[in-house]
Amino acid sequence: xxxxxxxxxxxxxxxQKNSNVAVIGLGYVGLxxxxxxxxxxxxxxxxxxxxxxxxxxxxGENVISSIExxxxxxxxxxxxxxxxDFNLLSKSDVIIICVPTPIYIKKKTPMMEHIKVVIDQMxxxxxxxxxxILECTTYPGTTEEYLLPLFNKQKxxxxxxxxxxxxxxxxxxxxxxYSVLKKNIPKIVSGMTNKCLGLTNKIYSFxxxxxxxxxxxxxxxxxxxxxNIYRSVNIGLVxxxxxxxxxxxxxxxxxxxxxxxxxxxxxxxxxxxGVGGHCIPVDPYFLTWKAKQYGIDTRFIKLAGEIxxxxxxQIINYLLKYFDGTKLSNLKCLVLGLAYKKNSDxxxxxxxxxxxxxxxxxxxKNIYVYxxxxxxxxxxxxxxxxINIKKISKKKLNKIDFILILVNHDGINYKFIQKNSKIxxxxxxxxxxxxxxxxxx
Numbered sequence: 001x002x003x004x005x006x007x008x009x010x011x012x013x014x015x016q017k018n019s020n021v022a023v024i025g026l027g028y029v030g031l032x033x034x035x036x037x038x039x040x041x042x043x044x045x046x047x048x049x050x051x052x053x054x055x056x057x058x059x060g061e062n063v064i065s066s067i068e069x070x071x072x073x074x075x076x077x078x079x080x081x082x083x084x085d086f087n088l089l090s091k092s093d094v095i096i097i098c099v100p101t102p103i104y105i106k107k108k109t110p111m112m113e114h115i116k117v118v119i120d121q122m123x124x125x126x127x128x129x130x131x132x133i134l135e136c137t138t139y140p141g142t143t144e145e146y147l148l149p150l151f152n153k154q155k156x157x158x159x160x161x162x163x164x165x166x167x168x169x170x171x172x173x174x175x176x177x178y179s180v181l182k183k184n185i186p187k188i189v190s191g192m193t194n195k196c197l198g199l200t201n202k203i204y205s206f207x208x209x210x211x212x213x214x215x216x217x218x219x220x221x222x223x224x225x226x227x228n229i230y231r232s233v234n235i236g237l238v239x240x241x242x243x244x245x246x247x248x249x250x251x252x253x254x255x256x257x258x259x260x261x262x263x264x265x266x267x268x269x270x271x272x273x274g275v276g277g278h279c280i281p282v283d284p285y286f287l288t289w290k291a292k293q294y295g296i297d298t299r300f301i302k303l304a305g306e307i308x309x310x311x312x313x314q315i316i317n318y319l320l321k322y323f324d325g326t327k328l329s330n331l332k333c334l335v336l337g338l339a340y341k342k343n344s345d346x347x348x349x350x351x352x353x354x355x356x357x358x359x360x361x362x363x364x365k366n367i368y369v370y371x372x373x374x375x376x377x378x379x380x381x382x383x384x385x386x387i388n389i390k391k392i393s394k395k396k397l398n399k400i401d402f403i404l405i406l407v408n409h410d411g412i413n414y415k416f417i418q419k420n421s422k423i424x425x426x427x428x429x430x431x432x433x434x435x436x437x438x439x440x441x
Contacts, residue, residue, distance in 0.1 A: 006129050006161045007195050013093055014131075014202050017041040021203070022092035024118055026053060026082065028278070028346060029135060029169040030098030031064055034082075036180045036207040038075035045081050045088040049117075057082040065345040065373050066173045071181055086121045094131045094203055095122065098169065100278060101136045101286075108285040110139060115146055123150055131163040131199045137228070137283055139290040140218040144192065159193030165200030166190045166217045168224030173277075174344030174373075186210040190220035228283040229301055234269040235280065236304030239311055242271035253429050253440070273406050273427040274311035274351025276340025281308070281349045312351050315427065316358035318441050319404075322425075323363070331364040334387065334400045336417075337407020338371040338380055342428075345373040347380060352406040356384065359404075368400070372409055394420045405430050 013019040019042065023034040026048040034046040048054055053063050060076060062069050081088070089095060099114035115136060122132075127150070134143045143166045148158070156162040170185050172178060178185050187208040191197030197213060204211050214220050238256070245252040252271060260268050275281050284305050288298045323331065340350035347353060359367060360383075368387040369380075376386065389412060397420045408414070408430035418424060418431060424438050431438055 007159075007163070007199070010093060010129060010131060010163070011199060011202065014199065017206070019093035019203075020045065020091055021094045021096065022047060022089055023096050023098055024048075024121075025098035025100070025114075026050075026057065026063075027098065027100065028064060028066070028173050029171050030096075031057075032067055032171060032180045033096065033098060033135070033169075033207070034080060035067060035071050035075040036183070038078055038080035039071065039181075040206045041079070042206070043079045043081075044075070045083060045092060047083060047086055047088065049084060051084060054082055054084050064173070066171075066175075066179070067181065086124070089122060090125045092130065094133070095127075096133045096135055098135045101138050101282070102278070103282050103285050109289050110286055112138075112142075112146075115142075119146055119150055123153065127151065127154055128156055128161050131165065131196075131203065133165040133167055133200055133203075135167055135169045137168060137224050137279060137286070138221060139225075139286040140221045141290070142221060143217045159195050163196040163199050164192040164217070165196050166220045167200060167204055168220055168227075170224075170227075173346045174339075174341055176343065180207060183207055183209050186212055188212050188214060188220050188223055190214045190217045192217060222287075225283050225287045228279045229287065229304075231269075232275065232280045232284050232308065233300065233304040234267070235272070235275055236307040238269045239271045240307050243314070251440075270429065271427075272311070272351075273315055273355060275308045276348065276350040276352070277344075277346055278348050281305075312354040312358060315355055315404075315425075315441055316362055319359070319363060319402075319425065322439075323402075328363045329365070331401040332366045332368070332399065333359060333364055334368045334370070334389075334397075334403045335359070335384075336370055336389065336403065336405045336412070337409060337428075338369060338374045338378075339407055339409075342407055343373065343409055345371075345375065347374060347378065353380065355404070355406060356380075360384075371407070372411060389417070397421055 021037050021042045022045040023030045024047045026046050034044050038044040056063050062072050097118055099118055102111045104111055132147060147164055151158060151162050158164050167187050167189050187204045189200045189204055189211050191200045201211050201213060242252045256268050259266050284301045288301055291298050335356060338352045339346055367384045369384045370387055370389045403421050403424045405426045405428055408428040414430050418435055425441050426438055427441055
């Protein structure tokens with residue numbers, strides 16, 4: 001009876017919004033999640049080890065462009081407390097882990113240090129009667145592999161006096177239509193037992209209009225990988241089709257537009273300078289690494305990754321060939337976009353950074369950069385000349401030898417750029433018209 005009361009007590013607290021929610025990791029996943037729970041009426045402890053980030057948030061300063069200031073202020077006025085004090089875990093009923101899970105770039109193996117640090121922090125406090133949820137994207141088996149030993153150490157029984165769930169994050173920084181703050185991203189939910197699943201489903205039902213239950217945690221972990229590997233494979237396909245279409249002198253974008261008229265069996269993906277962020281360049285290798293332990297060689301998945309990772313080199317080689325015979329060091333270059341995707345400030349694993357380094361090493365050091373979303377204090381800007389494209393004169397723009405568009409953020413006057421530029425290399429199909437000084441690569 002006592003064990004059942006542990007479940008029913010926590011369930012009641014969640015339903016009445018009397019449960020304290022701790023979100024560990026206030027990045028692109030954790031901060032929107034913390035804000036959403038706070039706005040929904042829960043008391044939220046947003047925890048992060050980054051002192052600068054916490055100081056800014058405590059002052060009411062935003063640290064992520066994808067969260068509107070009004071949402072952040074509303075959350076802080078009501079129920080959101082941002083802190084480095086992990087002692088707040090002892091006052092929490094629900095703990096959601098949202099820390100990064102990157103890979104070692106050369107080895108292509110999971111880097112689990114962030115999760116290990118969190119586990120060590122959590123181990124300092126009793127987890128009895130709490131619901132622990134992992135949101136990190138990772139390989140199947142991670143949630144149980146890392147958290148069950150912690151529960152065993154505290155002599156807790158999952159489903160009786162501690163509860164374990166997994167719900168993969170589905171954040172898309174810069175997406176104007178879907179976000180956890182709009183409550184319109186369906187949440188996949190799972191739990192180690194039926195009671196764990198029930199509690200996980202209840203808590204997420206407050207921040208999502210739709211939840212989808214799966215039978216076990218490994219399935220939920222695998223689902224997240226499928227979603228992003230699907231994107232990786234299709235982006236790799238269309239990037240390869242772009243290379244082929246160029247040889248045939250076919251406009252790949254016209255081809256995609258035509259293919260989209262088919263009402264079934266086709267979904268449009270578009271070529272670009274490569275893939276970035278924390279998902280597509282990372283997630284396929286989680287599965288590749290884990291599958292190898294089962295004797296499975298994920299050839300198709302690895303090939304897509306190789307194609308996407310090769311795009312920055314392709315672009316550099318194209319520019320070298322185009323300017324063959326020119327004294328490259330004299331060229332002035334303007335790069336538009338540093339983030340990995342449109343309308344985002346996220347530069348993690350951005351192909352734009354790789355291309356910038358390639359230009360600096362192989363073409364010219366006379367590089368100007370502009371990205372309206374990436375904060376000016378970002379260390380990337382210290383390596384290049386910053387220019388405000390919105391304030392640039394026609395005369396100065398015309399002195400730039402070539403412009404390279406790597407991210408076509410909204411709010412930029414591309415027509416003005418086209419009219420006053422010598423040559424534009426566009427990797428994002430930024431123009432809805434064709435001109436002689438626009439080259440798609």
